[in-house]
Amino acid sequence: xxxxxxxxxxxxxxxxxxxxxxxxxxxxxxxxxxxxxxxxxxxxxxxxxxxxxxxxxxxxxxxxxxxxxxxxxxxxxxxxxxxxxxxxxxxxxxxxxxxxxxxxxxxxxxxxxxxxxxxxxxxxxxxxxxxxxxxxxxxxxxxxxxxxxxxxxxxxxxxxxxxxxxxxxxxxxxxxxxxxxxxxxxxxxxxxxxxxxxxxxxxxxxxxxxxxxxxxxxxxxxxxxxxxxxxxxxxxxxxxxxxxxxxxxxxxxxxxxxxxxxxxxxxxxxxxxxxxxxxxxxxxxxxxxxxxxxxxxxxxxxxxxxxxxxxxxxxxxxxxxxxxxxxxxxxxxxxxxxxxxxxxxxxxxxxxxxxxxxxxxxxxxxxxxxxxxxxxxxxxxxxxxxxxxxxxxxxxxxxxxxxxxxxxxxxxxxxxxxxxxxxxxxxxxxxxxxxxxxxxxxxxxxxxxxxxxxxxxxxxxxxxxxxxxxxxxxxxxxxxxxxxxxxxxxxxxxxxxxxxxxxxxxxxxxxxxxxxxxxxxxxxxxxxxxxxxxxxxxxxxxxxxxxxxxxxxxxxxxxxxxxxxxxxxxxxxxxxxxxxxxxxxxxxxxxxxxxxxxxxxxxxxxxxxxxxxxxxxxxxxxxxxxxxxxxxxxxxxxxxxxxxxxxxxxxxxxxxxxxxxxxxxxxxxxxxxxxxxxxxxxxxxxxxxxxxxxxxxxxxxxxxxxxxxx
Ligand SMILES: *[C@@H]1O[C@H](CO)[C@@H](O)[C@H](O)[C@H]1NC(C)=O
Ligand SMILES: *[C@@H]1O[C@H](CO)[C@@H](O)[C@H](O)[C@H]1NC(C)=O
Ligand SMILES: *[C@@H]1O[C@H](CO)[C@@H](O)[C@H](O)[C@H]1NC(C)=O
Ligand SMILES: *[C@@H]1O[C@H](CO)[C@@H](O)[C@H](O)[C@H]1NC(C)=O
Ligand SMILES: *[C@@H]1O[C@H](CO)[C@@H](O)[C@H](O)[C@H]1NC(C)=O
Ligand SMILES: *[C@@H]1O[C@H](CO)[C@@H](O)[C@H](O)[C@H]1NC(C)=O
Ligand SMILES: *[C@@H]1O[C@H](CO)[C@@H](O)[C@H](O)[C@H]1NC(C)=O
Ligand SMILES: *[C@@H]1O[C@H](CO)[C@@H](O)[C@H](O)[C@H]1NC(C)=O
Numbered sequence: 001x002x003x004x005x006x007x008x009x010x011x012x013x014x015x016x017x018x019x020x021x022x023x024x025x026x027x028x029x030x031x032x033x034x035x036x037x038x039x040x041x042x043x044x045x046x047x048x049x050x051x052x053x054x055x056x057x058x059x060x061x062x063x064x065x066x067x068x069x070x071x072x073x074x075x076x077x078x079x080x081x082x083x084x085x086x087x088x089x090x091x092x093x094x095x096x097x098x099x100x101x102x103x104x105x106x107x108x109x110x111x112x113x114x115x116x117x118x119x120x121x122x123x124x125x126x127x128x129x130x131x132x133x134x135x136x137x138x139x140x141x142x143x144x145x146x147x148x149x150x151x152x153x154x155x156x157x158x159x160x161x162x163x164x165x166x167x168x169x170x171x172x173x174x175x176x177x178x179x180x181x182x183x184x185x186x187x188x189x190x191x192x193x194x195x196x197x198x199x200x201x202x203x204x205x206x207x208x209x210x211x212x213x214x215x216x217x218x219x220x221x222x223x224x225x226x227x228x229x230x231x232x233x234x235x236x237x238x239x240x241x242x243x244x245x246x247x248x249x250x251x252x253x254x255x256x257x258x259x260x261x262x263x264x265x266x267x268x269x270x271x272x273x274x275x276x277x278x279x280x281x282x283x284x285x286x287x288x289x290x291x292x293x294x295x296x297x298x299x300x301x302x303x304x305x306x307x308x309x310x311x312x313x314x315x316x317x318x319x320x321x322x323x324x325x326x327x328x329x330x331x332x333x334x335x336x337x338x339x340x341x342x343x344x345x346x347x348x349x350x351x352x353x354x355x356x357x358x359x360x361x362x363x364x365x366x367x368x369x370x371x372x373x374x375x376x377x378x379x380x381x382x383x384x385x386x387x388x389x390x391x392x393x394x395x396x397x398x399x400x401x402x403x404x405x406x407x408x409x410x411x412x413x414x415x416x417x418x419x420x421x422x423x424x425x426x427x428x429x430x431x432x433x434x435x436x437x438x439x440x441x442x443x444x445x446x447x448x449x450x451x452x453x454x455x456x457x458x459x460x461x462x463x464x465x466x467x468x469x470x471x472x473x474x475x476x477x478x479x480x481x482x483x484x485x486x487x488x489x490x491x492x493x494x495x496x497x498x499x500x501x502x503x504x505x506x507x508x509x510x511x512x513x514x515x516x517x518x519x520x521x522x523x524x525x526x527x528x529x530x531x532x533x534x535x536x537x538x539x540x541x542x543x544x545x546x547x548x549x550x551x552x553x554x555x556x557x558x559x560x561x562x563x564x565x566x567x568x569x570x571x572x573x574x575x576x577x578x579x580x581x582x583x584x585x586x587x588x589x590x591x592x593x594x595x596x597x598x599x600x601x602x603x604x605x606x607x608x609x610x611x612x613x614x615x616x617x618x619x620x621x622x623x624x625x626x627x628x629x630x631x632x633x634x635x636x637x638x639x640x641x642x643x644x645x646x647x648x649x650x651x652x653x654x655x656x657x658x659x660x661x662x663x664x665x666x667x668x669x670x671x672x673x674x675x676x677x678x679x680x681x682x683x684x685x686x687x688x689x690x691x692x693x694x695x696x697x698x699x700x701x702x703x704x705x706x707x708x709x710x
Contacts, residue, residue: 018702018704019325019328019704021319022318024343025155025343026154028339028344028653029153030151030154030344030653031150031152032054032149032652033148033150034054034148035053035142036054036650037215038654039650039663039664040063040652042348042351042364043158043175043183044176044352044364045351045354045355046068046352046353047068047069047181047355048065048068048180048182049065049067049176049351049363049364050065050176051063051064051065051066052150052159052174054142054148054150054161055128055161055172056160056174057126057128057172058126059128059140060142060145061216062216062220063215064122064123064217064364064365064366065124065125065126065183065290066121066364066366067121067123067290067364068359068429069181069429070121070123070290071118071119072249072250073117073118073119073248073249073250073252074113074117074119074207074249075247075248075249077109078109080113084110085113085114088106088107088435090102090103090104090106090111090435091104091105093498095415101413101414102414102440103433103434104435104436104437104439104440105437114434115208115370115426116208116209116370117208119367119372120371122204122217122218123181123254123256124244124290126201128170128197128198128199129197129199129274131195131198133196135195140165145164146163146165147162147164148161148163149163154344155314155315156310156311156314156315157176157178157313157314158173158174158175158307158311159172159173159174159175160172161173165191168189168191168194169189169190170187170188170189170197171189172187173185173186173307175306176306176310177287177289177301177305179309179313181290181291182288183288183306184285184301184302184305184306184310185288186283186284186285187199187285188282188284192277192281192283197277197284198276199263199274199275199286200272200274201272202220202271202272202273203256203271203272204218204271205224205227205246206219211369212369212662213366213367213368214362214366214367214662214663215365215662215663217366217367220270221270223269226247227247228247228271230242230243230245230271232265232267232273234297235265236298237262237278238263239258239260239300240257240258241255241256241295241297242255243294244256253292254292255291255293255294256289256290257288257289257291257300258275258286258288258289258297259286259287259298259301260285261277261281261283262277262278263276285303287301287302287303287305287306320389321388321705322387322389322390322677322704322705323705324676324680324701324703324704324706325339325701326338326676326694326699326701326702328700328702329700330698330701332639334639334640335699338639338642338643338676340653342672342676344649344652345649345653345669345670346388346673348363348654348669349384351364352666353393353397353666354390354393354397355397357373358377358382358397359397360373360374361373361374361661361666361667363666368662369426372427372434373427374426374427374445375423375424375427375448376425376444376448377667378399379445379448380671381666381667381670383451383452383455383670384671384673386455386456386459386707387455387673387681387706388673388705394452398452400423400469400472402431403427404475406424407431408420408421408475410433414440415482415483418478419478419479419482420476420478420480420482422479423445423449423476424439425440425442426439441500442499443496443499444501444517446480446524447476447480447520447523447524449469449473449476450524450527450531451527451710452469453527454527454710456468457469457534466534469531470535473532474528474532476528477524477525477539478540480521480524480525480528481545481546483495484521487551492550492551493549493550494512494513495512495514495521495550495551496512496513496514497509497510497511499517501517501582503576503580503581503582504580505576505578505579506563510565511563512563512564514562514563514582515561515562515582515586516582516583516590519586519595520590521550522550522595523593525544526547528543529544550595551564555600556570559604559607560586561583562576577611577616578613578616579616580621580624581608581612581617583604583605584612584624584625585627586601587605587628587631587632588627589624589628591683592685601632602632605628605629605632608625609625614644615646616659617646618657618661618668619647619657619658619667620667620668620671622641622647623668623675625641625644626638626639627674627678627679627693629641630692630693633687635679635693635695635696638675638679638694639679639694642672642675642676646658650663655669655672674709677703677706677707678709679691679692679693680694680706681703681709683708683709684709
């Protein structure tokens, strides 16, 4: 018996280590031979990322260096004080029988300042400067280089770039430290021996004057010293510090420390500095480290240490997390591209969405919505981590414990009759939600923490986890129960009005009982109830009363409808079929509830597939559609949705934004990984077969460390 158990254990172990992960990962190493006008090759650690052009640096294109901690406030609007801004008040709207003061339609300049501040800073730029044989600077563009080849090794996080310029070869290696905001750069070229090559650093101005800054962030031409200042200090023969201060509300300052081969650092023009190697050696290596506090520049890890950190950090990530191999042994021609998307999405989410705060939709590549993040999007950005055994990334970035007290305060100010925590939407690192009609009236971010808690519990079913999430679960559910409004006429609890559903395109004053949100409310309140029971606490009776008596899901012509009272013609009305197709999420993304009629849900899903305006869909809509197909038993279709022509990932795996938003749009990557785990490992109540979301023929799907979805 024990012999049998032992051999079973050995078998399990052997099976668990059977995917040659390194081979699968490196098969998709991006290789470039030309500049991309749209996306960089990126290296980073979740809190800090360096975006590289074809040279491995930022010589020819001003790609960004961005972080989770680099933020600043612009100066206040003319003739305004901070008190004016903090006293901003919006408009009062009726919420049933109560007037609610929402944060929108207030005084324009104050409102705009609150929307665009704080905004995220582009920390700097690192590139190469060339000189002619006589030592005069040569102005170069990407057109002046030949034979460029560049590889991003996904398994080590190292970019190796080679090219020729001025008739000589140049090789550049770039990597990012896994626990510090430091990029390591090693340049090798005969041009160094001839003293024709130096490294430059530059510091841009950027502010909240535009909602999107893509593909590049900030202005390098701004030499206006009233706006920002740079100073050089603590210079030694191998290290130095540059201080960059923005003339902002609080004069925000960032520090850049350089450490490496012997160099002389001098100001070039504007906010640009030149590092000229002291010795005519064929190789020059420096680390450039960015921080909010002064560092000791000589203590900054040298390029070999940065590289070693990158190697071990990435090996650890690839070896210790969940893994899905759909390509080895598959004959379906779609498997190759799907695997490429999986690997590159895993890499890019680790670089961009695994830091200390939730990430903006364009991650650390460029700025969207001024660099702020959206709490409804935290689901797509982070739920996949829990399905792929990367719980730590949710622990570090989770906004829920951090924003709990401010979310309770928000509920009390906005809807004094409600208890609990009202989660905000477009947020800054302090949790303040920006003014705006959608920002105030969207509600589908509210149940998210309950799903996160539930997945945490499924991975670690301990009392400690129950306690850790207890207050978040409790306060979230309290608000949900109180937001549901008892309608005496109909004898049910209504959601809204006013509100916005997932598709942000319905009239808020008449949007009531949206199908998706009703189902999500039921699922969430049931989960919260079970959470309290697991803790041995009595859940408030109202939670189960509300869950049991929420309005029925609205229907029209035998199908589910977006909201109660919507015109029957909505399926052909451009006003309602051009935004997120959440109706297909009722049975797919979301599990069934006891109130869901699965045959209606299935027909509704198929109707969405044929009637929604797919040319208007973008990003996570396609993984959402894939999960709907998988759950209704059409796995072939599920795969097709993940490879839909309007759901594109470029050669570096960057998810294209499409017509609505700039590239990259990372909710598409997170949702893809959610759908892959769902299809590969299955879901509660799903078919008990391997990879139930993949077709039975043509696919060999292997998973390691992937968890079953709800
Ligand atoms: C921006 O200003 C607000 C209001 O004073 C403050 O709470 C916040 O911490 C500031 N953020 C930064 C990054 O300076
Ligand atoms: C600011 O106040 C000054 C002095 O009252 C006035 O001249 C100026 O027009 C005001 N500027 C704006 C933008 O309101
Ligand atoms: C919603 O109703 C409020 C009054 O409660 C009104 O001021 C506002 O204009 C209405 N909004 C829309 C979009 O109709
Ligand atoms: C580019 O590569 C080709 C083929 O390897 C070689 O013949 C040529 O000399 C290279 N050009 C430069 C400028 O290095
Ligand atoms: C520099 O920026 C300040 C603040 O925006 C502005 O008032 C000033 O006119 C600018 N100076 C120049 C020379 O552009
Ligand atoms: C910001 O720095 C400028 C220039 O050094 C100075 O004139 C100004 O008073 C400072 N403002 C604050 C808020 O510290
Ligand atoms: C009660 O529900 C009905 C049907 O949804 C709706 O028309 C009515 O406005 C609701 N009553 C109130 C006071 O909101
Ligand atoms: C469908 O979406 C496309 C792209 O956004 C748009 O141009 C077109 O007008 C939409 N069609 C309808 C019927 O809404």
